Amino acid sequence: MQERIQNPAISVPGAMPALLDLNKAAQKGLSPRMRDLINLRASQINGCSVCVVSHARDLKKAGETDDRLYAVAAWRETPYFSDAERAVLALTEAATRLSDQADPVPDEVWNQAARHFDAAVLGHIVLSIGLINLWNRVNVLTRQVGGQTW
Numbered sequence: 001m002q003e004r005i006q007n008p009a010i011s012v013p014g015a016m017p018a019l020l021d022l023n024k025a026a027q028k029g030l031s032p033r034m035r036d037l038i039n040l041r042a043s044q045i046n047g048c049s050v051c052v053v054s055h056a057r058d059l060k061k062a063g064e065t066d067d068r069l070y071a072v073a074a075w076r077e078t079p080y081f082s083d084a085e086r087a088v089l090a091l092t093e094a095a096t097r098l099s100d101q102a103d104p105v106p107d108e109v110w111n112q113a114a115r116h117f118d119a120a121v122l123g124h125i126v127l128s129i130g131l132i133n134l135w136n137r138v139n140v141l142t143r144q145v146g147g148q149t150w
Contacts (some may be wrong), residue, residue, distance in 0.1 A: 039132045090112060
């Protein structure tokens with residue numbers, strides 16, 4: 001696979017610092033593990049090889065077990081995730097697949113997340129989900145190659 005163009009986050013003046021600043025703000029209220037679970041799951045759904053590789057590596061470096069890493073794509077059918085993680089993974093999936101349902105983020109999904117997180121943390125979660133979807137779309141659209149570093 002070969003990239004179509006250089007990543008616009010790098011080539012468009014001012015884009016990368018702005019995105020990194022927003023990323024920092026969004027992720028301040030989340031544990032690195034929760035942040036990377038969000039990033040990995042959305043990236044799997046979107047088929048973003050750059051982000052799947054990157055966030056799986058980040059989780060592994062942070063001490064994540066192989067069983068949990070292997071099971072992220074099938075989290076519903078495994079015993080490896082806490083109720084809070086399950087709520088975040090469900091919210092991540094719903095928000096990533098907006099056009100797949102008439103009610104893209106059902107109240108049940110939102111309310112489950114709200115049982116585990118207050119409004120401030122939910123704000124960080126929502127921004128993190130939105131941002132990883134932006135990164136995924138930029139990378140997939142321009143065919144950025146997973147495993148490379150910029």
